Amino acid sequence: MHKGSQLAVFLETLHWSPERLAREINRRYGEGTVSLKAPYGWAKGAYPRGQVPGFVAAILSDQLGRTIDISQIWPQRFPDAQPGGVGDPALGPPWTEEHVGRILRPLLDQEDGKREPWPAEPVPGAVLVSLAVDWLTAEGRLASARSQGAEVSTEMVDILTSRIARLRRVSAAEDDSLVMNWVVHELRWALHMSENTAYDAPTGRRLYGAIAELAQLAGWLAEDQGHYARGQHYLLAALRASGLAGDRNLGAYVLSCLSYHLTKCGNGQDALRLIKLADVGMDDALPGVLHSLLASREARVYAHFTDGPAAEPAGQAGPTVHRVGSAGHPAGGPPERRDAEGRLPGPGPRSPLIGAHSGVVTPSGHRGLSPCDCDR
Structure with missing residues (x-):
């Protein structure tokens, strides 16, 4: 040898x-x-x-x-395989079941105080765009069946998805840290089931869909608390889990969340690239709500970074854009707090179509996400 x-x-x-x-x-x-x-x-x-x-x-x-x-x-x-860099193997493909656990475990251990804060720096916008291209072009691999461990019933997965729906409802009204603890608990349980129990392939895809939704919610709660790098990595875990779930629209939705984060950080160019890649990669067979959301976010980015007309109607303030240094940290202090209704400032006004389609059911049978979930 x-x-x-x-x-x-x-x-x-x-x-x-x-x-x-x-x-x-x-x-x-x-x-x-x-x-x-x-x-x-x-x-x-x-x-x-x-x-x-x-x-x-x-x-x-x-x-x-x-x-x-x-x-x-x-x-x-x-x-140059520094964490968060272009060569970081924790971020790039291939995106398998093992890699979902590899990116989530350090984050979950950190929540328990078992390790030092990680990652220290946000992922640069150019790296996020590269990962989005990988998501768009890489050969997809769905979650496979497992034969070892106690069998997971359909009822258990139903309970998990119903708890996720409840978490999304309470996240707008409750204390961030309390909701984050709950989300982390559910995410740890879902990850444990995915790695240590027996299930068929359709159940495995549902489990990874639940992991993707929980990681997306954890990403936005972490960002709301000022943990920008941690929030990005939760969202990246959600992106790869959505691939294992076979849910292209959930993946496109996560990319739109990452784009919104870059918009707040002042990186309009890469934010636009993420939105365009998300639009290319989504499933055209679904109702038009996600197309409308992506178009709304693209218009908002243009409004912030060009001389075009403002996207918000008179009297409605848009989100503050924090200017950042090369590391990607917002320079304007902590993120915006919740508004009077308990929501984070959104990416722009919602059309009646967007506001009316909370909980769209996708052809794969998964509960669709409300377009306003990224604002939580």
Whole structure:
């Protein structure tokens, strides 16, 4: 085996041959995923295609009992792999079940005080755009069935989704920290079920849809408390979980939330790019409410960063735009507090169409999100 390869070092630690690694990949992810000879090239420094690097990282992490990132296996591919940077393997594809847990666990541990604040810096707008392109163009992979652990019933998932709906209703009226604790509790429970119980593929997709909704809500509560970087990472976890749920519209919705965050931070150019990518990637078969929301947000960004006419009617104040430095932090102090009705300042006036379609039911059977949820 090639002694200069980090993968070779990991395999020697496990007393595995490259062929055994190939067999384990095919056992987990389907026969024919890789050829039995392919890992011999990887052990010499070659880089696998598609989602395979993530598969290798997940297997090594399980076998070694610690988290192994893609950048640790192929460091030559990630010379600048700082957290939140372009080479951060925690952010980019492949987006698998293992990667959802990998981005959420540090956030959940932080909420319990088990680790230092992470991440320290918000993700730059250019990186968010790159991740949005990955979401739009990467080959989709739906959540698969699990056979190990206690079986999850449909009723349990129904209870989880009903609790999410309740959380969205109370989040506008209750204290942020109390609601955040509740959201984190539900998110931890949902993640535990996704990783440790048995379910069929449709139930798995529903579980990851619930994880995506909870992570989106946690992202906006964290941002409301001034934790901008943490909020972004919750939203990025929501984006990848929505892919496993097979819900393109939920993914587009999360991108619109990230765009709204960039608008508040003064990065209009990347905010517009995110909105346009979200519009391209959504499912045209659904009712027009999400199209209307994205168009509304695009108009609001133009209104803030061009000399065009204001988007809000007379007497209605739009959200404050906080100017930021290169790191992405708003320079104007803490985020806006809730208005008299308990909502964060929204991205713009809502048309009657948007206001009337709370809880749209998607063709996949998931409860649709109210277009005003990003304002909570």
